[in-house]
Amino acid sequence: MSSKPSPSAPSAAGPASKRDRPWLFRTYSGHSSASASNALYRSNLAKGQTGLSVAFDLPTQTGYDSDHPLARGEVGKVGVPISHIDDMQRLFEEIPLERMNTSMTINATAAWLLSLYIATAERQGTSQDKLRGTTQNDIIKEYLSRGTFVFPPEASMRLTSEIVSYTVDQVPNWNPMNICSYHLQEAGATPVQEIAFAMANAIAILDQVRALGIDEDTLSRVFGRISFFLNAGIRFVEEMCKCRAMTHLWKEIGQERYGVTDEKMLRFRYGVQVNSLGLTEAQPENNIIRIALEALGVTLSKNARARSLQLPAWNEALGLPRPWDQQLSLRTQQIMAFETDLLEYGDLFDGSHVVEGRTKELVEEAREELDRVLAMGGAVAAVENAYMKQKLVESHTTRLRAIESGEMTVVGVNAYRETVESPLVEEGSGSILKVDESAEREQIQSLEAFRKKRNTDEAKNALRGIEDAIKNGDNIMPASIAAAKAGVTTGEWTAVLREIFGEYRAPTGVGATPMAAATEDAKLVRKRVNEISEELGRRLKILVGKPGLDGHSNGAEQIAVKARDVGMEVVYDGIRLTPEEIVQSARDEGVHVIGLSILSGSHGVLVVDVVNQLREAGLGDIPVIIGGIIPDDDAAKLREAGVKRIYTPKDFNLTRIMDEIVDVVAESNAG
């Protein structure tokens, strides 16, 4: 690109020498296609964004090419589709990677996307040792919350440790993995759980790398390259204390467990995406304030300040944000960094009894929880035995109950609901981004053209090279970089690994969730469930599952647990289901109603497929309800297609949803 990517504002903001350098300003973005995303990145950089944060679409994240059957409806939806090196090159067209700091939210297929990035940089004339950025590469939280895992834990940990050991020498300024506590909070984690599970996760990977037999100095450098990705919730004082507590614990772990002495390596480095869980669909403009307060929590204390910050858009709970919405988030950061005096002082809280006291409590409680996880064999064991997942589901259930009972105030949702109509979301104002439906078709055409153009023999040889590397125990990175250059595709690379490592299904943690003490409302619903069950002749049975590639299972899990608590028999079918599989489950299980959850925006295609296929299978009278981020226009279309009820983030009252499920079943049996 022609204009310089650094911000031009600070000169006007007082004597630069007195001010700290601001954190990196990023916006998590990417959609439709590589070229559309490239245009967005360039415009964001021109507005003063200082780093990039690439959102990949779900097929790319789970290792499928855009033309794979499971990719249907998902291409370009939650991020950019990258199937091969030409896609990656288009994504960074005229963006000099030598000067860029790029964060890539990529996990199961991190080694592959990093290889494409390195190969693209090389095409631009930049060698890998000059590259700066981050691959998220944190598989444990994928099992716990985000759901884009592919391989079993052991194989995934091997891949992660190989990326770490490769980059520490070859791409020395790269953060090979970003331990994410962000998604743990989104899945319901309390601050203590967020701290403890993140630390357990880091320890799992560091232990694995240490077991490769590296020397002390390398281990120290590896420790220094591990960065974190935190969440910042609305309780921003406690959140600030959380950051301080993590700074403290991380140093302690470095010194005591890994013998790191270099102060620089012991620094707790983290980026933040502030909370999306607490953003509301009701009175969505309130989110602008929530986002600013949350951002304050992770920037206020100099000693525990985020090194990079991504703010969500105010309208995230409505659908995909437009460039203008993202600009508002960027301006929020710029006002904080350049207009206020935030960056002119030392740490504001050193010596504060209150802050130190809360921090100490968090450290102690987190240490206790961490010890518990380590005692059961560490983070991997606590994924396999579902301990961490159960704890998260429990915390999330508690949170939702508190909102439902009014114990926790959410302005505009369970309190202060009276409102005038918001001019920001008036009908017809197009307050969200519409993804061009032709994006998927165009991406597939371009992929087909790429396959024709490349040298097939070279690609095949490169794939054999990957297979050999894995079987010989060699680091996967060199073979993958060679494959990127040879024109191998995302789906092909992952297929080789799937064949060798197998595919994993993570435990759900919902089965062991303790029964809730029923509220009066819940008791009424339970009574209705019993009554309708008697009328039906057998207990009301519901199928709950997630079609498509979106792995955010928290919502579906909460629905499943609640349905059980009001007396339904719940078949929980998990994530990544094709419409065919959903129909098969519904028929085999003899359910009375189907509840689907979908957040990736692919509802238009997948839910309609389910409804149609049910009809074709003679099961058209089983009602379908859905929950997710469903814009109003889409909701109307889905109703037309036969969906009986649609729930969006504003429907926080799970008991009411259960009550309506009984209605739906009653209606379908009367008709």
Place this chain on the structure above:
Amino acid sequence: MPKTTNMPNVDDAGDVDDATNANKGQKPSVDPIDLEALAEQILAGDRAAVSAALNLVDNQRPEVRAQALTLLDSLEGRGQGMQIGVTGAPGAGKSTLLDAIVSGLRARERSVGILAVDPSSQRTGGALLGDRMRLSSSARDAGVFLRSMAARNQLGGLAEATGPSLDVMIAAFSAVFVETVGVGQSESEVSDLVDTLVFVAQPAAGDLIQFMKAGILEWPDVFFVNKADLGDIAPRTAAELRAGLDLGSRRDPDYEPPVLCGSAQDGTQVDALIEAIDAHQAYLKSSGQGAVRRAAGRLARVEHTLGTRYGRFGLAQLRGDIEIEAYVAQHSKDSTERIIANLGRIIEEALFRGKG
């Protein structure tokens, strides 16, 4: 439980006039009124028909019970499938093993049905059935029929609908598995329902001694010590198990249950396990033990169900008038559920008379 006053005359139950209620929420692709046609479709392996029939036999409404009995009568004795139970302690790897056996059978082009009984029912009647997640590869194989079922109010045991559900499924598939979680009283109950009981053992489970004490080891027909990939601890457990089996106390003293040692994870010895199951089935046929077992199983199921429904006092009402064992033997053409319903009616009438 249906109220006595509403009970239809079970002997006339074949006269069906209101079949549509049976399939509310899920209609088979056939005219649901024609139970004979439904039976034919089940025998032909039609999955929609199987599912509709399972809904039917699970239904508690009196008029639907009547249809269920008619259907079960018409299926009685016509099912060709083998019934296999898989039990073992939680964590022994049952689901992974079952998944492996099923893919082995699918590779041999045999049709498979699975009835997964989940113990997680709550006092509210609600239950989270996670079997489709646990049996992930089977659940996603379009050639495998999987029905999960809550154990409902039966503490540690099986749901009442387990027996009739199996009766339906063996009419449709060549192999039907019952999977249960937990070790204890369910072993003997499951063994009453199946031909071949497979017990999955965890290597180095100190529980073995406990199992022996509890008499659990006398029921299984095939033992599989799982997780052989963990090293030589599995073969040791297998050796202990072989030494601990008291062949004298078994139902069929001329059959020696094999103790295999393998790994569900990497598939080691799974083929051998399938062969062992087939060998046991062949033994049951050639020795005549199969018929003996099914008869004993029917009797046990009748006694167990009546005992659960009416208690000891209820069962006592039959004494003097009817010898259950002889009654079951005489009515070999009737479905087990029909026998249970008929005897139940007699008990209810006796109880009713007693009160009046």
